[in-house]
Amino acid sequence: MSESDGEITQLLQAWRGGDERALDKLTPQVYRELHQAARRAMIREREGHTLQPTALINELYLRLSDLRPVDWQNRAHFFALCARQMRRILTDMARTHHSDKRGGGAFVVPLDEAPEVGFTAHAEVIAIDDALKALALLDERKSKVVELRFFGGLSVEETAQVLEVSPETVARDWRLAKAWLLREMSGEAHGS
Amino acid sequence: MDRERWLKVETIFNRVIDADESHRKSLLNEFCLGDESLRLEVESLLAQANASGGLLDHPPGALLAESATVGLEQGARLGPYQIESLIGQGGMGMVYRALDTRLDRTVAIKTSSASFIHRFERETRAIAALNHPHICQLYDVGPDYLVMEYIEGTPLEGPLPLEEALQYADQICDALESAHLKGIVHRDLKPSNILLSIYGIKLLDFGLAQMKAGPEDTTGSDLTASGALMGTPRYMAPEQLNGTRADARSDIYSFGCLLHQVLTGKQAGPLTAVADLGPQGSPELRRILVKCLQEDPELRYQHASEVRADLLRLKRNTVSTPAATTPHSGARGVFARHWKLIVSAVALLIGSAVAGYFYYHFH
Numbered sequence: 001m002s003e004s005d006g007e008i009t010q011l012l013q014a015w016r017g018g019d020e021r022a023l024d025k026l027t028p029q030v031y032r033e034l035h036q037a038a039r040r041a042m043i044r045e046r047e048g049h050t051l052q053p054t055a056l057i058n059e060l061y062l063r064l065s066d067l068r069p070v071d072w073q074n075r076a077h078f079f080a081l082c083a084r085q086m087r088r089i090l091t092d093m094a095r096t097h098h099s100d101k102r103g104g105g106a107f108v109v110p111l112d113e114a115p116e117v118g119f120t121a122h123a124e125v126i127a128i129d130d131a132l133k134a135l136a137l138l139d140e141r142k143s144k145v146v147e148l149r150f151f152g153g154l155s156v157e158e159t160a161q162v163l164e165v166s167p168e169t170v171a172r173d174w175r176l177a178k179a180w181l182l183r184e185m186s187g188e189a190h191g192s
Numbered sequence: 193m194d195r196e197r198w199l200k201v202e203t204i205f206n207r208v209i210d211a212d213e214s215h216r217k218s219l220l221n222e223f224c225l226g227d228e229s230l231r232l233e234v235e236s237l238l239a240q241a242n243a244s245g246g247l248l249d250h251p252p253g254a255l256l257a258e259s260a261t262v263g264l265e266q267g268a269r270l271g272p273y274q275i276e277s278l279i280g281q282g283g284m285g286m287v288y289r290a291l292d293t294r295l296d297r298t299v300a301i302k303t304s305s306a307s308f309i310h311r312f313e314r315e316t317r318a319i320a321a322l323n324h325p326h327i328c329q330l331y332d333v334g335p336d337y338l339v340m341e342y343i344e345g346t347p348l349e350g351p352l353p354l355e356e357a358l359q360y361a362d363q364i365c366d367a368l369e370s371a372h373l374k375g376i377v378h379r380d381l382k383p384s385n386i387l388l389s390i391y392g393i394k395l396l397d398f399g400l401a402q403m404k405a406g407p408e409d410t411t412g413s414d415l416t417a418s419g420a421l422m423g424t425p426r427y428m429a430p431e432q433l434n435g436t437r438a439d440a441r442s443d444i445y446s447f448g449c450l451l452h453q454v455l456t457g458k459q460a461g462p463l464t465a466v467a468d469l470g471p472q473g474s475p476e477l478r479r480i481l482v483k484c485l486q487e488d489p490e491l492r493y494q495h496a497s498e499v500r501a502d503l504l505r506l507k508r509n510t511v512s513t514p515a516a517t518t519p520h521s522g523a524r525g526v527f528a529r530h531w532k533l534i535v536s537a538v539a540l541l542i543g544s545a546v547a548g549y550f551y552y553h554f555h
Contacts (some may be wrong), residue, residue: 090252178248179241
């Protein structure tokens with residue numbers, strides 16, 4: 001257990017107690033923790049594991065709640081915070097990668113030609129993030145549903161808990177949001 | 193779109209998608225009441241909702257699996273090697289510039305996305321035994337990484353003037369000849385595997401395609417278990433694409449594609465016949481290319497040394513006549529392409545001259 005774990009739990013408690021400034025301090029800490037976890041997960045991925053954001057968030061959650069009795073029962077809000085940071089982490093990674101492939105310095109040692117798959121995958125994560133920003137302007141709740149479900153890996157029930165709506169609403173939001181995002185990314189928007 | 197209209201879209205979308213498939217069209221018309229743009233809006237969303245294979249149904253981590261090996265940061269250690277920076281990435285993994293802390297030597301480290309080395313001891317030994325001025329040297333093998341000579345250079349890309357192209361072709365053939373004699377086939381010869389450094393040509397990744405394919409691959413094909421083709425199809429010989437075992441003559445085919453690319457800047461292959469060699473084309477050059485690019489390996493040059501001899505003869509017969517190249521534009525072209533190398537070479541010369549001056553003055 002590191003010092004930062006203790007600090008995160010303290011900040012979480014303060015945030016729960018209504019201290020908004022605590023959230024400002026908490027966010028970068030959570031970003032860092034999840035970023036490290038994502039990198040570790042991606043190294044493991046070399047051995048055939050798949051990075052599951054929800055697993056990373058759970059891991060962090062369990063580690064923090066292990067530290068002290070869980071007196072911040074509102075697990076859902078912690079997950080919501082994590083989902084947002086996860087989105088940033090994954091799109092940052094995709095963007096870094098994407099720009100690397102567009103050609104970095106002039107002197108590069110052997111570049112195998114990168115497989116198309118990898119290239120488009122990064123572009124897709126970036127496209128989803130961009131489309132999600134557009135969706136937030138139209139319908140903020142639906143964009144949050146996608147953030148929690150896709151980037152945070154939350155279930156319909158967990159998402160419903162965070163957003164304080166019924167699971168049915170989340171399921172409907174998710175269905176329409178996906179259709180809207182896919183259409184947005186395919187560049188065939190109508191009447192907007 | 194305003195809020196009100198969006199709510200309308202949402203309501204109709206949910207009503208229609210929940211309805212029985214046979215009723216959808218009539219429901220849609222009914223709800224839209226002749227508002228054509230509204231109908232189109234909802235219809236396009238329904239089409240997306242019905243299309244399966246959803247991008248958003250898989251965790252984003254799976255999409256980013258490619259970045260799996262981003263794990264190494266500056267200063268990280270891999271055995272005795274200290275990572276300095278990421279310099280490239282490709283199908284197999286990442287390439288880093290690193291420092292061999294024992295020898296204080298800069299090296300290139302290629303990490304692999306799968307730990308393949310244990311299975312390929314014999315191959316890596318053979319590749320490490322390749323010692324040729326135009327082949328990137330393999331220094332060391334780790335559990336899931338390769339340590340290689342660090343080379344500064346740019347990938348060989350055409351179009352280049354004939355004389356320059358022939359000079360590099362000669363070096364490539366020389367390297368191929370030497371490796372083929374040791375029984376090692378490159379199998380993935382293409383521009384990005386050929387660097388132009390201040391020491392001339394350097395062939396990279398010799399024999400690595402073989403390791404990707406696997407030694408226990410009893411069919412001897414270039415196919416992996418998943419059926420994916422190894423190598424870059426447009427530079428690969430037809431027999432490699434067919435899944436027949438690649439041999440030295442497959443490299444000669446790839447060399448033909450490469451020479452065509454270097455001369456013309458355009459791809460060559462079985463479907464794009466050697467046609468547009470431009471002003472520097474001669475019947476002899478065309479004959480050499482055609483012979484490299486024969487579909488049947490039996491009809492190709494059988495050894496790199498034969499290609500080399502023919503190219504050398506061509507060079508003596510054509511390039512020596514001054515009219516064959518325009519020296520000014522040629523020289524400018526070379527400078528434009530390699531100015532960084534030339535500048536560093538000049539800087540090095542000046543540096544040595546200054547050092548020499550001081551040496552003589554103070555000793």
